[in-house]
Structure formats: C-alpha cells, structure tokens
Amino acid sequence: MIDITGAAAERIAWAARSMPVLERVAKRLAEQGSLAGLRVGVSLVLEPKTANLALALRDAGAEVVVACNASSTDQQVAEALRGLGLRVFADSSADEAEDLRLAREFLETGLDILIDDGASVTRLAHREYPELVAKMIGATEETTSGVRPLRVMHDDGALKLPVIAVNDAASKYLFDNLYGTSQSCVMAFLDLTNLQLAGRTVAVVGYGWVGTGVARDAAAMGARVVVSEVDPVKALRALHDGYEVTGLGQAAPRAEVVFACTGLAGVVTESHVEALPEGAFLCTAGGGAFEMPMDYLHGLGTRRGVRAAVDAYTTRSGRTVHVLSDGDCVNCADAEGNPIEVMDLSLSLQALAVERLAAEGEDWAPGVYELPADIDREVARIRLEAAGGSLEPLTDAQREAVRAW
Ligand SMILES: NC(=O)c1ccc[n+]([C@@H]2O[C@H](COP(=O)([O-])OP(=O)(O)OC[C@H]3O[C@@H](n4cnc5c(N)ncnc54)[C@H](O)[C@@H]3O)[C@@H](O)[C@H]2O)c1
Numbered sequence: 001m002i003d004i005t006g007a008a009a010e011r012i013a014w015a016a017r018s019m020p021v022l023e024r025v026a027k028r029l030a031e032q033g034s035l036a037g038l039r040v041g042v043s044l045v046l047e048p049k050t051a052n053l054a055l056a057l058r059d060a061g062a063e064v065v066v067a068c069n070a071s072s073t074d075q076q077v078a079e080a081l082r083g084l085g086l087r088v089f090a091d092s093s094a095d096e097a098e099d100l101r102l103a104r105e106f107l108e109t110g111l112d113i114l115i116d117d118g119a120s121v122t123r124l125a126h127r128e129y130p131e132l133v134a135k136m137i138g139a140t141e142e143t144t145s146g147v148r149p150l151r152v153m154h155d156d157g158a159l160k161l162p163v164i165a166v167n168d169a170a171s172k173y174l175f176d177n178l179y180g181t182s183q184s185c186v187m188a189f190l191d192l193t194n195l196q197l198a199g200r201t202v203a204v205v206g207y208g209w210v211g212t213g214v215a216r217d218a219a220a221m222g223a224r225v226v227v228s229e230v231d232p233v234k235a236l237r238a239l240h241d242g243y244e245v246t247g248l249g250q251a252a253p254r255a256e257v258v259f260a261c262t263g264l265a266g267v268v269t270e271s272h273v274e275a276l277p278e279g280a281f282l283c284t285a286g287g288g289a290f291e292m293p294m295d296y297l298h299g300l301g302t303r304r305g306v307r308a309a310v311d312a313y314t315t316r317s318g319r320t321v322h323v324l325s326d327g328d329c330v331n332c333a334d335a336e337g338n339p340i341e342v343m344d345l346s347l348s349l350q351a352l353a354v355e356r357l358a359a360e361g362e363d364w365a366p367g368v369y370e371l372p373a374d375i376d377r378e379v380a381r382i383r384l385e386a387a388g389g390s391l392e393p394l395t396d397a398q399r400e401a402v403r404a405w
C-alpha cells in the first residue's frame, strides 16, 4: 500500500504498522474494487493515519481528493500525498480566507462521497453549492460536534444528503473520544508546557466522552480535577467518579488549567478568563477555538508568544493567562493527533461507511444514519484480536437462552 518517498514516508509507514484493521479492510476493498469510478473527498485532520485512509480508498479504486484547514495540516503529509498524484487542498500556512478558498476548490472538484469532520465542508456545500450537493451520493461525519448540527439541519428540512454518523458507532466514540483524545490532549499539554499536572487544579468543562477521559488522565497525572456540566446525569456521573462538580464561574478563581471538552461555542467566557489565577492555562480538547473567548483575548492587544504553541495574555485584571494552540484542538493543531490504534478503529469505520454509501447510498433519503451494528462489532473484533485479546465463544445453549422468554 505504501509507495511514498520523502520526509513523510517513514511516518506514514510507521502509522500503517499499527493499523491492522484498516489494512484488512483496505485489502478487501482493493480486491473488490469497491470504489471504482467514484470521487471521494477526505476532509479530516491531515496527518500520517489519515494518509493511510486516503491510500486505502485510492487502492479501492476511488479518485481521492483531500482537504484540511491550516491548523490541522501536516505539510509533509500533504506533500507526500501530492507526490502520489492525489489532489490536496491544504496548506499549513494558509490564513482563514485561504482556508475557505481551498475548501471551495475541494468541493468544486465534484465529489461523489465526502468524509467530513465537524460538518464544516458539508455545511459549506449546502450553503454555497446546492447543485453539487444534488449530485452527491452522501457523506460521513467523524465527530460529535459535526453530528449535532447535521441533526438540526435534518430536523429543519435543510439536509439534502444521507450522512453516516461514524462518530456514533460504539467502536468510535468509546475509544477515540474516550481514550484517544484524553491521551493526546493531556500529553500535548505536558509536552507543550514542559510542566506537570501534579498538584494543579484542573477544570474540565463538559463530562461527555472526551471530558470523562481528560478528567481521568489529568487525575492520573496527579491533578485535582473539578468538573463543570450542564447535564445533571453527566454531572452526577462525575461526582460518582470522585470529582468535585461545580459551575465554571465558581471553579475559575482556582482553575490553573482549563480543558474545554464540550464542542459548543462560548462555554469559556471573558468573565471566566478574568477570574483565573495568575499564570493559568486554557486548552481545548473538544471542538475547536470557538469554545474559548478568542475574540476577547485577541482584543486585549497583549498577546505574546512565549513558547511554541503557547501565547501569554495580560488580562484586564492584570494577571497572565496562557492559551495553547491559539484555542484550536491542542492534540490536532500542535501534536500528532490521537493514538494510532484508536484512529485505526475510527478510520476503518470511515472506509466501511464509504463502502456502504457507494453500494446503497443512492437509494437513501437525506438523513443522519447510524453505522450498522455488524460493522461496529466486526471492527472491534479485529482490533481485539490484533491487540492479543480473544472472545469467549457463545455456546448453542447460551444462544438459545438469549432467545428464550
Ligand atoms: N480533539 C479530538 O481529537 C476530539 C476527539 C473526539 C471528539 N472531539 C470533540 O470533543 C467534543 C466533545 O465530544 P464528546 O464526544 O465528548 O461529546 P459529548 O456530547 O459526549 O460531551 C459534551 C458534554 O459537554 C456538556 N456541555 C455542553 N455545554 C456545556 C457547558 N456550557 N458547560 C459544561 N458542560 C457542557 C454536555 O452536556 C456533554 O455532556 C466535540 O466537539 C467533539 O467533536 C474531539
């Protein structure tokens, strides 16, 4: 599968070695030529694991085009894929306007199937290219903060495509969101600051899958974790997991590190920022910079870079607040993204969702679809075996007992 030279070749091959599920899926799709004649757009965090997905889709017969915003683009990987003849609409030095131009050019290639992350390209397509949307078979969605607006679009009658919510497959969110994101975000904080979390008070905003993992890994590194939630059941779960649960307004004066894990805009506000203790850190693990009051911080006019990916601001209260990765997802912007093994699951599910759309999507009405449970279980089973685990076989008697009433 790997026929690349150049700086990224070893890194792409390194990822491939720990992606047995994708390897297995890719082999079958290539043998069957499942995607022959289709143009598939990949709009995901662009790094070595995603490159392996793009090559798997290419080997299955698709013409693969790739896009990514600047903050999540690994330029070496973009060059490597270009070297293989893929069209890549991504530039790690692009500003916001150039990012938008690249996303438009990506759509203008005329996609049959789109793999999206955060529904940003799907929404752009619906806003600006209804005639191209009408020709598409469908799309897939990688993440929680993309599935949410797609459901709203569907309820409003605005969604014109079938979209498979890959995020909502159990073998995606129970591993990528819960285990992968906490490892990569907590490690990114530690690496980018060269500090430790031991003895620090960490506020985790949002106790969904991502927040649960971040709280656990921060606590494992010795942090005192305070959780804020808007959902009483999630908040109660955090309490049962042993954390203090309180509003961010109350936690802010002692929050030395804030991890935003909600995927919703404006959850950390300027008044939270003004209440933080001297030297505090803001770090996004969730949907992106929109969770942080970046306009307010930029408007202070006190920004100064103090380390790679770390900016310091002097707030109105006269204290210093540090922001990692300019508020973008810290693991995707300035680290290597989620661990390879969990992305093996997520990206294999993506490949299988594309296969399903290619086979059946033309007959599907617009809507947000779940991945079939058999795909979910199969992906988990292959990964389990690759990791050295095995299943207890169900006996005939048990199978009968399950069916009895
Ligand atoms: N960085 C990554 O690699 C990565 C990986 C997976 C998911 N994500 C993103 O992380 C975000 C969270 O994903 P998830 O799967 O955990 O979603 P989730 O829906 O399970 O959790 C989000 C939680 O935030 C809570 N919340 C909403 N508003 C809040 C507020 N103002 N204050 C406190 N809590 C609030 C919700 O009640 C919910 O429990 C999404 O944007 C998702 O796309 C990022």
Ligand SMILES: N[C@@H](CCSC[C@H]1O[C@@H](n2cnc3c(=O)[nH]cnc32)[C@H](O)[C@@H]1O)C(=O)O
Binding pocket: 044, 045, 046, 047, 049, 050, 069, 071, 072, 117, 118, 142, 143, 144, 176, 286, 287, 288, 328, 329, 331, 332, 336, 337, 338, 343, 346
């Ligand atoms: N759209 C945002 C990133 C959102 S992170 C949300 C998704 O990124 C995915 N992700 C995290 N790490 C990686 C990675 O290393 N490669 C590809 N996708 C990743 C993960 O599955 C998660 O659901 C941006 O462009 O900056």
